[in-house]
Amino acid sequence: MIEAKGEKKGRIYHLSAMLYHRFASISGYVRARGFDRIQQYQMVLSALKASPEGRITRETVAELCKITKPQAYHLLRKMCIDGKLELHGKSRGAYYTQKRTQNTRSYK
Numbered sequence: 877m878i879e880a881k882g883e884k885k886g887r888i889y890h891l892s893a894m895l896y897h898r899f900a901s902i903s904g905y906v907r908a909r910g911f912d913r914i915q916q917y918q919m920v921l922s923a924l925k926a927s928p929e930g931r932i933t934r935e936t937v938a939e940l941c942k943i944t945k946p947q948a949y950h951l952l953r954k955m956c957i958d959g960k961l962e963l964h965g966k967s968r969g970a971y972y973t974q975k976r977t978q979n980t981r982s983y984k
Contacts (some may be wrong), residue, residue, distance in 0.1 A: 931971040
């Protein structure tokens, strides 16, 4: 009847899919369940492309993905490790940009 999401102090609980199905509110279940990591990756990359400066902050990611700032930090850190993003700056002034691929060939 109740499902858990997250771990330790970040764990939250919501009603199970069966109850949402019974009340014919599948969209309510999806909103309560939240976005999975792949969707969050795509949301961050789409937001970066749409950004006029081509940068995004941890606070913006937290707001965009409906997650806490520490969760946004871990998501962005994972994206940096995976080679998707680059971190610029430190602490409050930090921002992320999409990692540029270096072209090893030069055409002349």
